Amino acid sequence: MTAAKAWHDTIEVSDLEKNWVTRVEIGTRLIALYDTPSGVYASLALCNHGGADLCDGYFDGHVIECPLHQGAFDVRDGSPVAPPATRAMRVFETRIEDGMVQILL
Numbered sequence: 001m002t003a004a005k006a007w008h009d010t011i012e013v014s015d016l017e018k019n020w021v022t023r024v025e026i027g028t029r030l031i032a033l034y035d036t037p038s039g040v041y042a043s044l045a046l047c048n049h050g051g052a053d054l055c056d057g058y059f060d061g062h063v064i065e066c067p068l069h070q071g072a073f074d075v076r077d078g079s080p081v082a083p084p085a086t087r088a089m090r091v092f093e094t095r096i097e098d099g100m101v102q103i104l105l
């Protein structure tokens with residue numbers, strides 16, 4: 001049986017790096033929050049190719065480029081858009097509540 005998902009507070013919207021990626025921790029999980037023109041997106045912070053921290057990567061529009069091998073992902077659905085990334089990264093639903101970014105996990 002899997003535990004039910006719940007909304008978790010992360011940080012205030014005003015604390016997000018504008019048009020960039022911000023690292024947050026929820027329990028033992030490292031999460032990357034992406035501020036974009038179409039809203040805030042969230043994924044696991046560690047790259048599923050070799051474990052690099054995507055928060056140290058380059059972010060442009062909706063694409064995060066991994067700092068280690070330059071694999072890239074679309075943060076809207078996690079899909080890989082540049083090799084060596086081949087698997088979708090894990091993404092999480094987000095919402096804004098009272099100025100706080102929340103993610104569902």
Ligand code: FES
Nearest residue numbers: 047050066069071
């Ligand atoms: S660790 Fe991210 S592309 Fe290799």
